[in-house]
Amino acid sequence: DTGVSQDPRHKITKRGQNVTFRCDPISEHNRLYWYRQTLGQGPEFLTYFQNEAQLEKSRLLSDRFSAERPKGSFSTLEIQRTEQGDSAMYLCASSLGQGFQPQHFGDGTRLSIL
Amino acid sequence: SQQGEEDPQALSIQEGENATMNCSYKTSINNLQWYRQNSGRGLVHLILIRSNEREKHSGRLRVTLDTSKKSSSLLITASRAADTASYFCATVHSSSGNTPLVFGKGTRLSVIA
Numbered sequence: 001d002t003g004v005s006q007d008p009r010h011k012i013t014k015r016g017q018n019v020t021f022r023c024d025p026i027s028e029h030n031r032l033y034w035y036r037q038t039l040g041q042g043p044e045f046l047t048y049f050q051n052e053a054q055l056e057k058s059r060l061l062s063d064r065f066s067a068e069r070p071k072g073s074f075s076t077l078e079i080q081r082t083e084q085g086d087s088a089m090y091l092c093a094s095s096l097g098q099g100f101q102p103q104h105f106g107d108g109t110r111l112s113i114l
Numbered sequence: 115s116q117q118g119e120e121d122p123q124a125l126s127i128q129e130g131e132n133a134t135m136n137c138s139y140k141t142s143i144n145n146l147q148w149y150r151q152n153s154g155r156g157l158v159h160l161i162l163i164r165s166n167e168r169e170k171h172s173g174r175l176r177v178t179l180d181t182s183k184k185s186s187s188l189l190i191t192a193s194r195a196a197d198t199a200s201y202f203c204a205t206v207h208s209s210s211g212n213t214p215l216v217f218g219k220g221t222r223l224s225v226i227a
Contacts (some may be wrong), residue, residue: 042220
């Protein structure tokens, strides 16, 4: 299966620690997106890349959050000084850049802050 | 913030029955998409309908779009237990240039065998 993969699937950490998640998109997809989903809600957009350029960031993405896509392939999302409110599922998706193409999602990283 | 609102929030039906879910949104859109999410998994794209289309079919799925009412519906015919999942509508704004998707809160569908 060459779909979107995310690592780790689950992360439990203490409040105040830093965490980093990785996303490997479908290889030919040049767009990569990060979303956050809390229980009972739909996903909320965080940021997206076209190749290595970060083109848009949501107001949800506070200064403690940073995302990179250094070579236009995989991406990382780092959260510094985690807070209780950061507990959520972090979803990555990718798509082709031409026109309005559907996004293909990974299974997410579930973050739990103790 | 989330633009879409799905209705109902939860739906329970018997296998073989049809399931209808509705979605309302607030701003002008380029297209509207429906996704399915099984528990603990990522979202799977089901169907995309553009703002100049009124109805679209894919297998057992039928989607309608009424831009004057800013609403859409997803019909799943002859439901199966495997259709049990959460269903989300997502919109792409007219001027957004393909991003981002703005999701509703979803409808949780339970199909009882």
